[in-house]
Amino acid sequence: MTASQILKTSTYLLSALILAACQPSAPTDASVMSDDSTTVDTPLxxxxxxxxxxxxxxxxxxxxxxxxSIGLQGNLEPVKQIKLMTVHPMNIEDVLVTEGQLVEKDMPLLIVRRVRSDDSEATSPNPTDNNATTAAKRPQERELMSEATDTEKSENSDNSKSVTAKDKSSDVQESDASVSDNDDNTSVKDNVINSGDNESDSKSPYNLVTIRASFKGRVQGLSIKAREQLAARTPLLQLNDETQLYFVSTLPIQAKPQLSIGQTVNFSVDGQSDNFTGQISKLTVTSQPKKLLVHVDVIENKASRATLLPNMKVIGRVDYGxxxxxxxxxxxxxxxxxxxxxxxxxxxxxxxxxxxxxxxxxxxxxxxxxxxxxxxxxxxxxxxxxxxxxxxxxxxxxxxxxxxxxxxxxx
Structure with a gap:
C-alpha cells in the first residue's frame, strides 16, 4: 500500500470515529426511582x-x-333566634315584612286573627267586613310598643291587641333557640300565649293581633301570605340576630384532652379566603354514640359583621401543645x-x-x-x-x- 493510500484510509477512519462520538447514547431500560414513586421494581x-x-x-x-392541631367544621348559627308558630287556627290578615328583611326591635311583623270553632262567622268571615275592619284598625295596631313595659297598651281598643315575643297574651308560640349552658345541645324554650281564651275575646271573635319583633334581626323562613288561614302548629317565620354567631363541631371523644374552654379557633368560610377568629365556649360529651361537641363562638369584628351569615359552612383549626x-x-x-x-x-x-x-x-x-x-x-x-x-x-x-x-x- 502506498503512502497516499495509507493517508486516505487513516482519514476515513478518523472521520468515522468523530461521527460516532457525536451520536446520542442508546436509550437504557434503567430508571431512576424518586422518593414519591408509587412502586419499586427491585424484587424482594x-x-x-x-x-x-x-x-x-x-x-x-x-x-x-x-x-x-385539630380541625373543626360546622354551620354558622345565630346565638339568638326565635321561631314563631301558631298555637290555634288563625287567619293571616297581613304580612308586613318580606323574606330576608332586616327589622328593628318592636317592628310589626304580622297581623293575625284567631279562628274560633264555636263561631261560624269567625270561621268563614265575610271578606268585605274583614277588609273594612282591618282598614279601620290598622293605624292603631301599627303603633310601636313602649320598651318600658311588656304588657298591653291601655290605649288599645278592646277589639285589637298588639304583642311582641315577650308578651304572654298571643295565639303565637315562640321558640327561643339559644345556647344554654345547662343542655347538651341548643335548647328550645317555648312561650305560649292564649289571647283567645279570656272573656272579652269570646265576645269579640274578630280580635286582631299584631306580632312584633322582640329584637333586631333578619326575617327567615317566611312562606305565609295575607288572607291565608293556618292550622294550629303552623310555622310563621324565624327571626335571627346576625350580630352573634356560633357553630358546633362534632369530634371523636379521643380529642377531648387536647381541648379546653377559651382556646382560640381560626376558621374560614367555605369558598372564601378570608380568615376569622372564634373561641371555644363549651365542650359537651354525648352519650349514644359517645362524641364530643365543640361549641365555638365567633369573635365579632368589622370583618365578621360584613361577611358572616347564618348557615354558612366553616372550616377551622385549634392548636394544642x-x-x-x-x-x-x-x-x-x-x-x-x-x-x-x-x-x-x-x-x-x-x-x-x-x-x-x-x-x-x-x-x-x-x-x-x-x-x-x-x-x-x-x-x-x-x-x-x-x-x-x-x-x-x-x-x-x-x-x-x-x-x-x-x-x-x-x-
Whole structure:
C-alpha cells in the first residue's frame, strides 16, 4: 500500500470515529426511582428469618417541625333566634315584612286573627267586613310598643291587641333557640300565649293581633301570605340576630384532652379566603354514640359583621401543645389508611389519621409501627407523619404482616 493510500484510509477512519462520538447514547431500560414513586421494581427476597431488599426500598428520616392541631367544621348559627308558630287556627290578615328583611326591635311583623270553632262567622268571615275592619284598625295596631313595659297598651281598643315575643297574651308560640349552658345541645324554650281564651275575646271573635319583633334581626323562613288561614302548629317565620354567631363541631371523644374552654379557633368560610377568629365556649360529651361537641363562638369584628351569615359552612383549626417534629414520607410508605381526606384544602384531617409504617430498627429488624398522618403537601406529594424516632429507617416496601421481626439484608 502506498503512502497516499495509507493517508486516505487513516482519514476515513478518523472521520468515522468523530461521527460516532457525536451520536446520542442508546436509550437504557434503567430508571431512576424518586422518593414519591408509587412502586419499586427491585424484587424482594423473603425467607423465614430475613428480607433481602435493594437500597431503593429504604428511606432515611427527613424531620420537619409542625404545630399539632385539630380541625373543626360546622354551620354558622345565630346565638339568638326565635321561631314563631301558631298555637290555634288563625287567619293571616297581613304580612308586613318580606323574606330576608332586616327589622328593628318592636317592628310589626304580622297581623293575625284567631279562628274560633264555636263561631261560624269567625270561621268563614265575610271578606268585605274583614277588609273594612282591618282598614279601620290598622293605624292603631301599627303603633310601636313602649320598651318600658311588656304588657298591653291601655290605649288599645278592646277589639285589637298588639304583642311582641315577650308578651304572654298571643295565639303565637315562640321558640327561643339559644345556647344554654345547662343542655347538651341548643335548647328550645317555648312561650305560649292564649289571647283567645279570656272573656272579652269570646265576645269579640274578630280580635286582631299584631306580632312584633322582640329584637333586631333578619326575617327567615317566611312562606305565609295575607288572607291565608293556618292550622294550629303552623310555622310563621324565624327571626335571627346576625350580630352573634356560633357553630358546633362534632369530634371523636379521643380529642377531648387536647381541648379546653377559651382556646382560640381560626376558621374560614367555605369558598372564601378570608380568615376569622372564634373561641371555644363549651365542650359537651354525648352519650349514644359517645362524641364530643365543640361549641365555638365567633369573635365579632368589622370583618365578621360584613361577611358572616347564618348557615354558612366553616372550616377551622385549634392548636394544642408545643411545636413537635415529624417525618416526611411518600405515599408508598403508608399502609392501612384512606388518604382521600387530605387531598383537598386545607390538606389536613380533622384529627390525625392512623396508619402503619414499616421501620428498620438499630438491630436491623423490621417493625410494623402505628403512626399518625398529620398533613399532605400537594406540591411535593409527600406526607408529614408523627410517631417515628430519628434513629430508625423507613422501609418503603409493602411487606406481608409476618415480616415483623425479620432481619433486613441490603443487596
Amino acid at each position: 427476597v423473603i425467607t423465614d428469618d430475613s428480607v433481602t431488599m435493594a437500597p431503593d426500598h429504604i428511606l432515611s428520616i427527613k424531620p420537619s417541625r409542625y404545630q399539632p 408545643q411545636i413537635d417534629v415529624g417525618t416526611i414520607v411518600p405515599e408508598r410508605a403508608l399502609h392501612d389508611v384512606d388518604l382521600a381526606e387530605l387531598h383537598k384544602p386545607p390538606y389536613k384531617p380533622l384529627i390525625p389519621l392512623t396508619a402503619n409504617v414499616w421501620i428498620i430498627g438499630q438491630d436491623q429488624r423490621l417493625m410494623r409501627r402505628p403512626i399518625e398522618v398529620v398533613e399532605y403537601n400537594p406540591t411535593t406529594k409527600q406526607y408529614l407523619i408523627a410517631g417515628i424516632s430519628n434513629d430508625s429507617l423507613i422501609c418503603l416496601a409493602d411487606l406481608p404482616i409476618d415480616s415483623n421481626g425479620k432481619k433486613v439484608i441490603v443487596s
